Amino acid sequence: MDLTFTQEQDELRKVVRSFLAKYSDEAAVRRLAADPKGHDDLLWHRMAGELGLQGLAVPEEYGGSGFGYVDIGIVFEEAGRALLCGPYFATVALAAEALLRCDDEQARRDLLPGIASGGTVATLALTEDTGRWDEPGIRLTAHDTASGWQLTGTKTYVPDGHLADLLLVAARTPAGVSLFAVDAADAPGLARTPLPTLDQTRKQARLEFADTPARLLGTEGTAWPALRRTLATASVLLAAEQVGGAAAALDAAVDYAGIRVQYGRPIGSFQGIKHKCADMLTDIESARSAAYGGLWALDAGDETEIAVAAALAHVFCSEAFTRVAGDNIQVHGGIGFTWEHPAHLYFKRAKSSEALLGPPSYHRELLAARLGI
C-alpha cells in the first residue's frame, strides 16, 4: 500500500484547486448559500465535463474513470477548502456509493452512468424525524402492490433532497430494511419541501411519500449492511472535506494574523495568537491522518479496518474542523463575527458536517463496538 501521494495525485489536487478557486470563490458560495436551491447547473456540468469529478470513483464499466478513494478524497478535501455548494457530496459520497454497495448489477448499469456524466443529481434519503442514521431509525414503509413497490412515509434532513433527480430511499418491508430508487422528476405522491438550514452552504429537504412508486434495489430486506458500508465510506469522504475546510480556515487566520497590527505589532507575532494557530495546524494534521487513514483503508478494502477508520475519522475530523473554524473567528476578533466575513460560513459548515451522518457521540460508539470497548 502506498501511503504517500503520487505526482499524478498532486497534479489532480492542483487542477481541482484552481478550478474551484475560479468557480467556487466566495462570491459564488454566497450566491448559492442565499439561493434556496443552492445549486448551479453550469458549475455542475463544468465539474463533470471539464474534470469528470462526478464519475472519478465510478468504475469504468459504469461510465466513470475508476479512480481510487485516495483520489476522490483529494477532490473532497479541495471541495471542503472551497466550501463548494451543491449536491456533490449527496450524489457522489452517498448515492453513487449506495448503488455500488447494493447487490443489484442492473441498477448499477441503469443508474451510475447518469451520475458519472453529470446528468443525474442524486441523494440518499435515510433519516426521518428522529434524525437517526442507524437501522432502527428507518421507519418509512414500502409495500408490494400489483403495479410494483410503493413508498409511504416521511424522510427528512435529506441532503439536497429538494433537487435530486434520483432518490435512493431506505425503507422497511416485512423482510427488513430495503433500498429503493425513486425517479423524483415525475414521481406521483412525492412532495418535497426545502428546509431552511443553519449552514446555508449545505441544503436539506423534507420528503413526503404517499404511495409513491419505487424500484427495489437488490434483495428485499438485505439493504442494511450495504447502507452501513455506504455511510462508512461517506464518513471518510466527509472527513476529507472537513480537513479541507479546516485548512482554509487556518489559512485565513494566518493571513489575517500576519497583517492585522495591534499594539504596534502584527498580532501573529504575539504568542497568544501564534500558539493558537500552531494548535490549529496540529489539529488539522492530526485530522489529515484520521481522514487519510480512512482513505487508505477504503482502497485496501479491509472491512474491519474500514469500519474502525471511518468512525474514527468522523469523530476526530468533525471535532477538529469545529475547533479550527471557531478559532478562526477568534483570531479575526470582531470582524470575524460579522455576516460579511466568510469565517462564519466555515464555522457553520463545520457544525452541519458534524451532524451529518450522525453526531460524534454516535460514531464514538460505533468505534467502541468495533473495538470491543
Add this chain to the structure above:
Amino acid sequence: MELDFGPAVRDFRDELRDWLADHLVGEFAGHRGVGGPTDGAAWEVRLAWDRELSAGNWLGVGWPGEYGGRGLGLLEEIVFEYEYARVNAPYRATVNALDLLGPMLLKVGAEEQKKRFLPPILAVEELWGQGFSEPGAGSDLASVRTRAEREGEQWVVSGQKVWTSFGIHADWLYVLARTDPDSVRHKGLTMLLLPTDQPGVEIRPIRNLAGQDEFAEVFLSDARTGADMVVGEVGQGWRTAMATLGIERGTTLLPQQLTFEREAEALIDRARERGALDDPMLRRQIIDAWISVRIMRTTNLRTIAELTAGRTPGAQATTAKLYASTRHQQLGHLAQELAGPAGQIVGEDYGLDTRQRSFLLSLAETIYGGSSEIQRNIIGEQVLGLPKEPRP
C-alpha cells in the same frame, strides 16, 4: 496498516525478528519495556543488552560498513526501530550516540573523526553525553555561555552544562561552546568533542521526579581537548547542532508511539476489568485515548512514507511531537485514574511500576527536545510563516 517495503526488507525484518526472539531472553527479557529517553534505571543490564545487540551487528544498521555499520538504508533503519519497539526491547543505553552524535559526525564530521569515534560507539566501548543546555537557558540553546579558547593545539573549555543526558556514564561529551567571546546568540559557537576523563571535568547526577539519575550537570573548568576535536567549522557550531536536532526528529517517534499504543491497550483492559467502560465520562476518555494513539501511528506512517519516497515530509512531521507529547500525558492521567488507590502506592526505594514510571516521565516529553511552547513558535514561524516575535 503495517509497514511493508518489499521482499528484501522483509528478509531483513525476518532475520531481525528471529534474532530478537533468540536473544531477548533470560535477564534481558525481564527488562522488556525498561527505560525510556529519560530513564537511567537498570543501567548495567541495559548496557549488557547493547553489547548483545552490538555482537549481533544490530547497532548502526544504516551506518556505512567502514565504520562498523551494516551499510543499509533508511527503510531498514525504520524497520529496525519498528520491530525493536514491537517486542518492547529495553531502551538502548547508547541511543544518544546512535541517534545524535553518530549521525552528526556522519553528516559534518572529519574523516579522521569518523574513523576514530564511530566504531567504538557501535562496539559499546565509548559512551557519549550531550552538552548543549546550560543553567537558565532551557530551550534557548543560542544563549550558550560556556567558553572555549584556543591555546596552541588545544581548546580550553570553561562553563557549566545541565540536563546532560547519559552524562554520568559518559566517556566523552559533545559540547556547544562560545569560541568568539564578542559574539552573541547563535553566532560564534563551536561544536567540540571533549573527553570526560580529566581534572577539568566534574559530572554530578541530577535526580529526576521519578527518582532516577537520568541526567547530569557538568562543570567544566579549564577542561582541555585537541584542536582536531571541532565538528564542522569553528564558529559554525549552531549549524552543526541544528543539523543534529533535525536528525533526531526523523524516525524517533515511531518506537515511542508503539509504546503508547501498548499503554492504551493496557488501559482498556484495566477499564474492562474494573467495569469502568460503563461510566460515560470515562468511556469517552478511553475511546479518545485510543483514537489519539491511532492518529499518532498514522501520522508517523505518513512521514515515513514520504521519507522513503524521497519526498520532503509535510507539516505533520513538525506537529507530531506536540500532539504525541500532549496526548501521552492525558493517557497517563487516565491510566492513573483507572488504577484507583493502587496507583498511589509504589515499591521499596520509590520503585515505580511501568505505568507510574511512564506517567511521571511523560511530564518531560513536553519539555525536552524543545518545549511545547518552543514547538508552537517553530510551527507558527517556520511552518505557517507568521511574523517573528521581537527579539532583543
